[in-house]
Amino acid sequence: MDLILRILKFGLTGLFGMAIDFGATWLFKEKIKVNKYVANAIGFSLAVTNNYLINRIWTFQSTNAHWGTEFSKFLVVSLIGLGLNTIIIYLFHQRKNGANFYVAKFFAIIIVFVWNFLANMLFTFK
Structure with missing residues (x-):
């Protein structure tokens, strides 16, 4: 729970x-x-x-006293998420007969949400 x-x-x-x-x-x-x-x-x-x-x-x-390092990790995860979002939209939308831009963006948001949550839980705030 x-x-x-x-x-x-x-x-x-x-x-x-x-x-x-x-x-x-x-x-x-x-x-x-x-x-x-x-x-x-x-x-x-x-x-x-x-x-x-x-x-x-x-x-x-988090009670990590090294918040600067922790924030840096969070920023890296966020930037990777932004890159993944862009790549996923490009791959889903730009193909011949590709998905509608907003359908591609919807899938990108779901995939990147999972990435961001897991990466932050297992890496940033572990």
Whole structure:
């Protein structure tokens, strides 16, 4: 049961991070008029930082005193997840008669969620 609760917490944290990512990207791109790629990087960075803090405290209840190393691991897992997401969308969508972009993105999100959860549980917060 603890694993199911942890997965739910991880998922809720991810949804909150997604809202931060989209919100910050929109704010910086549309209102502050920052370059869209810079705005996207800011949104991603804020979301990753938020997700690390919430997952550290709430999901995995880490007491690791070496939070800098732990955050670095979390960031690496997140960047690998971003790369996997992009590759999966490309593979599912770009093939001849490939899946609709959003169907491909849906599958990518599910696969990367599993990757991120397992990698963080077994590597970052072990």
